[in-house]
Amino acid sequence: MVHYIFRRLLLIIPVLLGVSVIVFVLLLLFSPEQRATVFVTDIRQLHNIQAVIKQHGLDAPFYVQYFRWISQVFQGNLGWSKTAQRPVLEAFFYFLPTTAELALFSAPLIIFVGMHLGTISAVHKDKPIDHVSRVFSIVGWSLPTFWLGLVLLMIFYGYFSGLLPPEELGIKASLFVKSQEFIRFTRINTIDALLNGKLWIFVDALRHLLLPVVTLTVVNCAMVMRIMRSSMLEALGKGYVMTARAKGADEKTVRTKHARRNAMIPVVTVSGYIFALLMSGMVITETIFNRKGLGWWWANAATQLDIPAVLGAVLFNGVLFVLTNLIVDLLYAYFDPRIRLG
Amino acid sequence: MISKILKKKKGLKRNIEPQIKELQFALGRIRKSPLSVIGLCIILVFVGIALLAPFICPPQHPHEPYRIPRYGYSMTPSPPSWEHPFGRTEGQYDIFYGVIWGTRTAFRIGFIVVGSILVIGIVAGSVSGYYGGIIDEIVMRIVDTFMSLPTLILAMALVTALGRNMDNVMLALIVVGWPAYARLMRGNILSVREQTYVEAARATGISDFGIIFKHVLPNAIYPLLIMASLDIGAMVLIAAALSFLGLGAPVGYADWGQMISFARNWIVGPPGNPLAYWYAVTIPGLFIVLFVLGWNLLGDAFRDILDPKIRRK
Numbered sequence: 118m119v120h121y122i123f124r125r126l127l128l129i130i131p132v133l134l135g136v137s138v139i140v141f142v143l144l145l146l147f148s149p150e151q152r153a154t155v156f157v158t159d160i161r162q163l164h165n166i167q168a169v170i171k172q173h174g175l176d177a178p179f180y181v182q183y184f185r186w187i188s189q190v191f192q193g194n195l196g197w198s199k200t201a202q203r204p205v206l207e208a209f210f211y212f213l214p215t216t217a218e219l220a221l222f223s224a225p226l227i228i229f230v231g232m233h234l235g236t237i238s239a240v241h242k243d244k245p246i247d248h249v250s251r252v253f254s255i256v257g258w259s260l261p262t263f264w265l266g267l268v269l270l271m272i273f274y275g276y277f278s279g280l281l282p283p284e285e286l287g288i289k290a291s292l293f294v295k296s297q298e299f300i301r302f303t304r305i306n307t308i309d310a311l312l313n314g315k316l317w318i319f320v321d322a323l324r325h326l327l328l329p330v331v332t333l334t335v336v337n338c339a340m341v342m343r344i345m346r347s348s349m350l351e352a353l354g355k356g357y358v359m360t361a362r363a364k365g366a367d368e369k370t371v372r373t374k375h376a377r378r379n380a381m382i383p384v385v386t387v388s389g390y391i392f393a394l395l396m397s398g399m400v401i402t403e404t405i406f407n408r409k410g411l412g413w414w415w416a417n418a419a420t421q422l423d424i425p426a427v428l429g430a431v432l433f434n435g436v437l438f439v440l441t442n443l444i445v446d447l448l449y450a451y452f453d454p455r456i457r458l459g
Numbered sequence: 460m461i462s463k464i465l466k467k468k469k470g471l472k473r474n475i476e477p478q479i480k481e482l483q484f485a486l487g488r489i490r491k492s493p494l495s496v497i498g499l500c501i502i503l504v505f506v507g508i509a510l511l512a513p514f515i516c517p518p519q520h521p522h523e524p525y526r527i528p529r530y531g532y533s534m535t536p537s538p539p540s541w542e543h544p545f546g547r548t549e550g551q552y553d554i555f556y557g558v559i560w561g562t563r564t565a566f567r568i569g570f571i572v573v574g575s576i577l578v579i580g581i582v583a584g585s586v587s588g589y590y591g592g593i594i595d596e597i598v599m600r601i602v603d604t605f606m607s608l609p610t611l612i613l614a615m616a617l618v619t620a621l622g623r624n625m626d627n628v629m630l631a632l633i634v635v636g637w638p639a640y641a642r643l644m645r646g647n648i649l650s651v652r653e654q655t656y657v658e659a660a661r662a663t664g665i666s667d668f669g670i671i672f673k674h675v676l677p678n679a680i681y682p683l684l685i686m687a688s689l690d691i692g693a694m695v696l697i698a699a700a701l702s703f704l705g706l707g708a709p710v711g712y713a714d715w716g717q718m719i720s721f722a723r724n725w726i727v728g729p730p731g732n733p734l735a736y737w738y739a740v741t742i743p744g745l746f747i748v749l750f751v752l753g754w755n756l757l758g759d760a761f762r763d764i765l766d767p768k769i770r771r772k
Binding site for chain 2: 131132135136138139143144146147248251252255256258259260261262263264267268270271274275276278393394396397400401404405415416419420422424427428430431434435438439442
């Protein structure tokens with residue numbers, strides 16, 4: 118086990134190095150003036166950009182520049198984001214709670230809905246219910262996130278006049294949240310509302326969350342469903358399922374305890390990719406529903422040529438993906454005796 | 460029928476008989492699955508629209524057929540009428556013209572991007588899998604790195620860096636898309652490489668290039684083709700998302716994603732008539748959905764046909 122953990126930790130080094138090289142190559146595609154903004158930590162430096170270029174040697178050979186840049190990154194200096202009006206690293210923590218909240222509600226739903234549809238589909242292979250759930254997942258997969266979000270808004274915000282509005286909170290709730298009475302523990306609205314015992318804020322936050330969560334779930338659960346269906350089909354054909362049936366276990370136990378548990382393994386393996394998919398979805402969903410989270414910030418940064426923020430987004434997602442996969446693999450190793458004891 | 464023709468050419472028959480059987484089997488399965496027939500029909504209709512675009516909507520500016528004609532400068536969309544069957548969106552761009560010529564844009568993006576990543580992926584994957592060793596290690600680490608970044612976010616960053624236009628969107632999608640193909644191809648090559656027939660070919664003294672092309676590729680390429688058909692839809696979706704964010708096509712270019720972004724401010728109508736501008740959002744969106752759905756249905760059917768784990772059970 119220790120040996121495995123050590124080997125697994127070593128494996129993340131080349132990927133992290135690669136991510137940093139990609140970000141650096143992206144950086145080199147910009148002009149020295151544009152690149153200089155990455156080194157700016159204070160808005161006043163923007164007025165004298167030539168000095169910054171000289172100071173950081175942005176006309177030096179690329180390998181020299183790379184080591185200078187990476188040492189800045191390790192010191193946590195990712196530059197000044199003009200769209201967020203604060204340094205990039207600080208902006209991450211500023212925008213993170215809104216995105217975390219959306220992820221907290223949609224990720225479990227994506228996995229739950231996807232797994233159930235996949236299981237049902239596999240158990241009733243080639244029956245009408247299988248066709249219906251497959252069509253649902255293919256149609257969901259084909260829907261552009263931005264269009265689905267807009268159509269949902271058109272119906273539930275426009276037609277049902279303000280039933281499920283965009284943004285994070287209503288006017289009354291957002292004023293109260295900013296007031297002295299409301300203590301911000303996590304800056305995640307729903308959790309803070311519960312901790313403060315303010316049920317009406319919780320309900321208000323949920324009302325604003327419902328449409329983005331539905332949008333993300335419909336579009337993304339197809340992938341989970343597809344993997345679950347094929348791995349469940351495979352599991353149902355395995356010897357241990359036959360054994361379970363032969364010894365007289367009822368069909369429900371065979372499906373849930375014997376087949377599904379084993380069929381879930383591939384889904385767990387790709388959870389890193391599901392996470393990456395979710396982050397891509399965040400950019401669109403937050404833009405549409407005007408929720409000021411990481412995705413909203415990155416979309417704005419890209420359209421307004423806020424280079425430090427865009428590069429920071431790539432770096433952040435790379436690191437996040439590597440860490441998610443690491444955790445998944447370690448948990449996996451812990452629960453799978455073949456790896457734990459091997 | 461195909462086998463009848465082949466019976467006449469006996470010399471040919473011995474060589475490609477398995478492939479022909481495979482093709483017959485595949486065609487039979489496609490005909491039996493209603494979903495794939497629907498998918499195929501959708502794609503054929505879109506092919507028709509793309510080919511006939513100059514006749515359905517003769518361009519106003521013959522040198523720039525992708526420029527959507529404007530009929531006025533008012534921001535408020537105008538409802539469908541005889542002259543403008545789908546109405547006019549924000550800035551009075553004709554929606555009908557936009558979606559018809561947008562079909563061409565979608566095909567162009569899909570074919571160019573997926574064609575390029577297929578070639579790059581096959582070359583990188585074959586070299587990596589066939590030679591192994593240090594080359595394999597380097598290529599696979601590059602692949603790992605690219606695959607650890609969310610597609611849309613990396614594409615966004617690339618378009619920001621390269622500058623906003625259609626060519627750079629396609630370039631960004633190619634950069635983002637090839638690693639998955641390289642990895643799949645490498646895996647296939649690895650499993651095929653050790654087969655006896657490849658060893659036999661090597662013994663006869665054919666060059667590496669010949670072995671890869673004549674013996675390994677034909678046996679390893681099917682999974683890539685499935686992925687390609689699914690990816691045509693996916694790539695068009697990402698390109699549309701970039702356009703929607705304002706990072707893709709220039710303003711007024713016939714592109715579905717951009718037409719939806721025009722409609723963004725008009726999802727809620729005036730008081731009393733909340734769905735007044737439904738056409739501005741719904742129509743371009745339906746075109747994207749149907750296009751992507753067509754490719755996905757087709758790719759899904761291919762997958763069931765070609766997946767040896769599920770087939771023939």
